[in-house]
Each structure stands twice: as structure tokens, then as C-alpha cells.
Amino acid sequence: xxxxxxxxxxxxxxEGQVSRFRTWVFLVxxxxxxxxxxxxxxxxxxxxxxxxxxLVVVYFAIMRRxxxxxxxxxxxxxxxxxxLSKNPLGMFGIVNTLVGYFAASVGVRLDVEHGLIRLLLGxxxxxxxxxxxxxxxxxxLGQQMAFDLPRTAVLAALNAVVGVALFHMLDKLxxxx
Amino acid sequence: MxxxxxxxxxxTVLLLVIxxxxxxxxxxxxxxxxVRFIRIWTVTAVTPVARIIEGMRGGGSGFFHNYIxxxxxxxxxxxxxxxxxxxxxxxVFLKNELNTSERAKALQVFQQHTPSRTVAATIIATGAGSxxxxxxxxxxxxxxxxxxxxxxxxxxxxxxxxAAYPTAxxxxxxxxxxxxxxxxxxxxxxxxxxxxxxxxxxxxxYVAFEEKVEPGExxxxxxxxxxxxxxxxxxxxxxxxxxxxxxxxxxEPSGMERGLExxxxxxxGVHQRIPDAPSGMQPIYIASPPPGSESKxxxxxxxASLGTEADRLRTQYQTLGEExxxxxxxxxxxxxxxxxTRLGNPAAAGQSPAAGKNPASPAVAPxxxxxxxxxxxxxxxxxIAPPAAPPATPPKTGTGGAGGTPGNPSGPPSPxxxxxxxxxxxxxxxxxxxxxxxxxxxxxxxGQLR
Numbered sequence: 001x002x003x004x005x006x007x008x009x010x011x012x013x014x015e016g017q018v019s020r021f022r023t024w025v026f027l028v029x030x031x032x033x034x035x036x037x038x039x040x041x042x043x044x045x046x047x048x049x050x051x052x053x054x055l056v057v058v059y060f061a062i063m064r065r066x067x068x069x070x071x072x073x074x075x076x077x078x079x080x081x082x083x084l085s086k087n088p089l090g091m092f093g094i095v096n097t098l099v100g101y102f103a104a105s106v107g108v109r110l111d112v113e114h115g116l117i118r119l120l121l122g123x124x125x126x127x128x129x130x131x132x133x134x135x136x137x138x139x140x141l142g143q144q145m146a147f148d149l150p151r152t153a154v155l156a157a158l159n160a161v162v163g164v165a166l167f168h169m170l171d172k173l174x175x176x177x
Numbered sequence: 178m179x180x181x182x183x184x185x186x187x188x189t190v191l192l193l194v195i196x197x198x199x200x201x202x203x204x205x206x207x208x209x210x211x212v213r214f215i216r217i218w219t220v221t222a223v224t225p226v227a228r229i230i231e232g233m234r235g236g237g238s239g240f241f242h243n244y245i246x247x248x249x250x251x252x253x254x255x256x257x258x259x260x261x262x263x264x265x266x267x268x269v270f271l272k273n274e275l276n277t278s279e280r281a282k283a284l285q286v287f288q289q290h291t292p293s294r295t296v297a298a299t300i301i302a303t304g305a306g307s308x309x310x311x312x313x314x315x316x317x318x319x320x321x322x323x324x325x326x327x328x329x330x331x332x333x334x335x336x337x338x339x340a341a342y343p344t345a346x347x348x349x350x351x352x353x354x355x356x357x358x359x360x361x362x363x364x365x366x367x368x369x370x371x372x373x374x375x376x377x378x379x380x381x382x383y384v385a386f387e388e389k390v391e392p393g394e395x396x397x398x399x400x401x402x403x404x405x406x407x408x409x410x411x412x413x414x415x416x417x418x419x420x421x422x423x424x425x426x427x428x429e430p431s432g433m434e435r436g437l438e439x440x441x442x443x444x445x446g447v448h449q450r451i452p453d454a455p456s457g458m459q460p461i462y463i464a465s466p467p468p469g470s471e472s473k474x475x476x477x478x479x480x481a482s483l484g485t486e487a488d489r490l491r492t493q494y495q496t497l498g499e500e501x502x503x504x505x506x507x508x509x510x511x512x513x514x515x516x517x518t519r520l521g522n523p524a525a526a527g528q529s530p531a532a533g534k535n536p537a538s539p540a541v542a543p544x545x546x547x548x549x550x551x552x553x554x555x556x557x558x559x560x561i562a563p564p565a566a567p568p569a570t571p572p573k574t575g576t577g578g579a580g581g582t583p584g585n586p587s588g589p590p591s592p593x594x595x596x597x598x599x600x601x602x603x604x605x606x607x608x609x610x611x612x613x614x615x616x617x618x619x620x621x622x623x624g625q626l627r
Contacts, residue, residue, distance in 0.1 A: 031222065031223065031226060032226075034223060035223060035226055035227055035230065038223070038227070039227055039230060039231075067187035067188075067190075067191065068186070068187055068190050071187075071190065071191050071194055072194075075194050075198065078198075079198075079215055079219070080219045080222075080223070082215075083215055083216040083218070083219030083220065084216075084219060084220070084223065088201075088202050088205030088206045089198075089201050089202060089205050089215055089216070090198040090199065090201045090202030090205065091202060093198040093201070093202075094195055094198045094199065094202070097191065097194050097195060097198065098191075098195070101187070101191050140199075140202060140203075140206065141206060
């Protein structure tokens with residue numbers, strides 16, 4: 001199957017090359033993403049739509065192509081988000097855990113170096129993240145939250161675009177093999 | 178079993194993690210107390226970095242504002258300068274408006290008070306030529322302006338109309354080299370011709386070197402040029418240099434001192450009096466006489482009717498005629514003429530009763546400055562006293578003339594050096610003599626003046 005002359009699906013997991021990062025990258029990048037989410041909107045409120053922790057989780061998950069690593073990163077980042085929010089611990093944790101797991105699962109099958117795949121993954125996982133959080137808030141916390149699909153779709157597109165650029169920058173942090 | 182766990186390791190881990198978080202969530206939601214250490218760890222991990230970033234941001238922001246954004250300061254400085262310039266321009270504009278208003282008011286006041294008929298005009302253009310001092314005003318023949326009319330301001334003359342068009346006129350300024358006008362100085366009434374030089378100062382020509390003109394003296398129009406009526410200000414004498422045959426006098430025109438925007442065109446000029454010099458306007462104080470002084474005040478002097486020499490002469494002749502029973506003008510043939518040799522000799526006259534009746538009369542006390550019996554201070558009083566009234570009984574003047582002719586060919590001694598000779602027909606027509614000596618004496622009661 002070809003798409004624009006390039007393959008976007010991998011025939012086997014062996015074709016996918018696992019990206020490796022230094023340890024500090026796994027610490028600093030999520031931390032900076034969380035800081036970005038809690039700090040930048042203070043000065044630029046219009047940037048509050050960006051879910052930088054989610055994008056970082058997606059990136060590490062799809063690049064590591066390992067579900068356990070993905071869900072671990074998702075769980076830690078999600079718990080950190082919960083810790084800095086008014087929500088009970090576990091809401092973002094569960095959501096990001098699932099995002100990390102599924103992103104890693106998709107990354108095994110797709111050529112995640114492709115820009116379009118990254119754009120689609122970013123768009124999809126943002127929608128998944130928002131929808132899952134909405135479901136959990138309604139189901140577990142009993143909160144009557146509204147889910148505005150068009151608005152969420154637009155925000156998902158914006159996050160996907162930003163995600164493509166972010167992923168490109170994070171690619172610089174990969175270890176050369 | 179082990180292979181099963183290995184096969185489903187990922188999903189197992191996922192489920193464990195999810196389950197753990199669900200428990201965490203359930204505990205937190207149920208007890209409203211979450212596991213505090215997780216938050217502590219997270220906050221402890223995040224806040225120092227946030228503090229560092231905030232510090233960097235604050236410092237960077239301060240550096241940015243204090244150094245980098247000085248560019249904006251420069252821009253703001255330029256904007257403030259531009260605004261200041263605009264305000265200055267506005268201020269100048271408002272000052273000009275105020276000056277224009279004041280000039281218009283001054284022009285209106287001057288126009289109302291000057292006897293000449295004028296029309297106000299505004300200068301709308303200047304003439305071509307570097308050395309040409311010509312302007313155009315917005316009044317022309319439609320407004321009654323004609324060529325040759327003078328142009329003035331409340332401060333002085335400005336120029337003259339050299340060409341009149343229907344809606345505008347060309348005015349030659351007094352600083353133009355082709356301009357000339359007759360002028361007269363304030364103090365010495367020295368006449369001259371004002372000429373422009375193309376410079377801010379004008380010169381007054383044709384003033385003889387022996388004439389006295391001083392710097393600071395005002396110069397007025399003399400009216401000789403038939404353009405400017407007499408009495409309009411021209412300027413102040415700035416420089417006076419001796420010369421042969423004429424002085425070199427430079428005058429600073431006063432008409433254009435406050436700019437030249439609105440002027441008055443003299444449609445119909447009326448000559449005016451040239452103001453006296455300021456020094457001549459000073460009043461003179463005369464102190465009162467000391468107490469016990471023998472000199473009498475002026476009102477105690479001779480009657481006002483004898484205030485002039487002619488009146489005194491007439492009184493003397495009248496007294497002499499009464500003494501000799503002679504009526505002037507009634508001289509039948511063979512009548513004895515009056516003996517005029519006794520005139521001016523009171524002793525010979527035998528202390529006439531008229532003299533006793535009027536001790537202050539000059540006939541009894543002839544005006545002789547050398548004697549001590551002078552009437553009281555004629556030098557002080559008569560000059561201030563009003564003109565004397567005509568005598569109550571004027572002598573009748575004869576038409577024959579022979580009766581009035583003195584018999585003595587040498588004539589009577591003149592009582593004063595300024596008195597006319599009695600032979601000059603004092604009896605024939607004394608009032609005429611009196612009129613010649615004092616025109617302000619008024620006509621005689623007989624109305625026989627010519």
C-alpha cells in the first residue's frame with residue numbers, strides 16, 4: 001500500500017526502528033510540557049488550548065513503540081497533571097495512560113516518522129483524550145460537562161499542527177544509532 | 178502461565194496501572210483526600226523550575242523593557258517631540274490669532290478716532306522683486322481706493338497706493354527706494370523728505386545742516402506731499418549725522434513695527450495737529466507770595482479793562498480830553514485842540530480827579546518798570562489774567578481827522594517803548610491801534626473796527 005509514494009504502514013514490527021532518548025529527555029521534556037501548560041497561559045491565555053503534555057506522551061509513545069513505556073509515560077505525566085489540578089488524582093493519569101498505550105500500539109504499525117501520520121495521530125489522540133476525559137468525568141466524578149465536538153475538533157486540528165512541529169523539534173533529541 | 182503473562186504483558190501492565198489509578202481516584206473522590214505525597218512531589222518538581230523561569234522572565238522582561246525596549250522609548254520620545262512641535266505650532270497659531278484680534282481691535286479704535294475717512298484692508302500678497310517693497314491689499318476701486326492714497330496703521334504710515342484695481346490695490350511701502358513723503362520733526366518742526374532705502378530704516382532728506390534734529394525725536398507727516406495728511410506718525414529718528422549741505426537722518430518707521438497684516442487706506446485725509454514735544458507740556462508751578470509782602474495779588478491790580486497798553490493810552494487820552502473839556506470827534510471849527518503836551522505828566526495835569534478815582538490806573542501810575550510804584554506785578558498777573566474787557570466808555574472816534582490830529586508836531590512823549598506813536602491817530606481810531614497791538618482785545622463797544 002502506498003500513500004503519496006511513501007509507505008505509512010509497516011509490514012512488520014521489525015521494520016519500525018525504535019527511537020532512543022537520553023534519560024534526562026524523559027524527565028525534562030514532560031516537565032517542560034507541564035510547565036508550559038500551567039505557566040504560559042498566564043501570559044498568553046490564547047495558548048491554553050494547547051495540550052502539550054498529551055502531545056509529549058503521544059510522541060514518546062509512538063517513537064518508543066513500546067506500550068509499557070508509553071503507558072508509563074502517560075501515567076506519570078497524567079498524574080503530574082492531576083497533581084497540579086483541582087481534580088482527584090487519576091483522571092488525567094488514566095486518560096494519558098490509555099493514550100500512551102494506544103499511541104505506542106499504533107506506532108508499532110505505522111511509520112510515525114511521516115508528517116501526515118503524526119498530524120493524524122495528534123488529531124485523533126486529542127479527540128480521544130478529550131472524549132475519554134469527558135466520559136470519565138461524567139462516569140466517575142458525576143460532573144455534567146459539555147462536549148462540544150466541533151470546537152473540540154478545531155482544537156484537535158490546532159494541536160495536531162503544533163504537534164507536528166513539536167515532534168520535529170523533539171526528533172533532534174533522539175540518540176543517533 | 179508464564180507464557181500467557183508474557184504474551185499479555187502489555188495489556189496486563191495497562192490494566193494494573195489503570196486499576197491502580199482507579200483506586201487512587203476512588204479514594205480521592207470518596208474521602209475527598211488524595212494521596213498528598215504525589216502532589217507534593219509534583220509541585221516540588223515543578224515549582225522550582227517555574228520559579229527559575231519566572232525569575233528569568235522577570236529579569237528578561239526588565240532587561241527587555243529597560244534596554245531592548247529603549248527603542249520604543251526613542252519612538253515615544255520622537256512621538257512626544259512631534260506632539261510638542263505640534264503644540265508649539267498650535268500655540269503660535271493661537272498667538273497669531275490673538276495678535277490679529279488685537280490688531281483688528283486697535284485698527285478699529287484708530288479708525289473710529291481718526292478724523293480722516295479710512296477703509297480697512299488686509300494684505301494678501303507681496304510684490305515680486307527682491308528689493309521691491311510692494312504689497313497687495315484686498316481693497317480696490319470698488320471700495321473707493323484710488324492711486325496715490327496713503328496707507329497707514331495705528332502706529333504710523335505704511336505706504337501709498339501705487340495702483341488700484343477693482344478688487345485689490347498695490348501698495349508701495351515706505352521702505353521701498355521709490356517711496357517719498359513729506360515729513361516734519363516733532364520738536365523743531367523741521368521739514369524734510371522721507372525716502373525709503375530698501376532697508377528697514379528710511380532716511381529724511383533735504384534737512385539743512387543748521388537745523389536741529391535729535392535722535393529719539395518723533396517724525397510726523399507734514400502734509401506737503403498731498404498724500405498723507407499732516408500729523409500722522411512716521412517713525413523715530415535713530416541716527417543724525419552732520420552733512421553738507423543736508424543732514425543725514427535715519428528714521429525707524431513705526432507703522433510696521435508689529436507686523437503688517439491689516440492696514441487702513443486713507444480715502445479722505447484730514448490734517449491734524451502735530452503733538453507738542455513732551456518737554457513743552459510740563460506745567461510750571463508758581464508759588465504763592467510770601468506773607469506780608471507788599472506786592473498785591475494779581476486780582477488787586479489794575480482793572481482788567483486796562484490790561485493792555487492801548488487801553489491805558491486810550492484812558493490817558495480820554496482823561497486828558499475830559500480835563501480840557503474836549504470831546505473827541507466833536508470838533509467845530511475854531512475849537513481849541515487838546516493840549517497833548519500835558520499827556521504823560523501827571524503833575525502838570527494837576528492830579529486829575531480821574532486819577533484819584535482810579536488809583537490803580539496806569540494813567541496815574543504810568544507803566545514804568547524802573548520805578549517802585551509799579552502796579553502790582555504785571556509780569557505775573559496780566560499774563561495769566563483773562564483778556565481785558567473793552568472799556569466801558571470808549572472814546573468817540575471822529576471822522577474829521579483834523580480835530581484828532583495833535584497840534585504838537587513832535588508828538589507826545591511815548592509812555593512806553595512799545596506804544597504806538599500817538600500821532601499815528603490814536604484819536605482818529607484808537608481801537609484800531611489797540612487791535613493791532615492786541616488782537617484778542619476784542620472789538621470796541623462802538624463796533625467801529627474795520
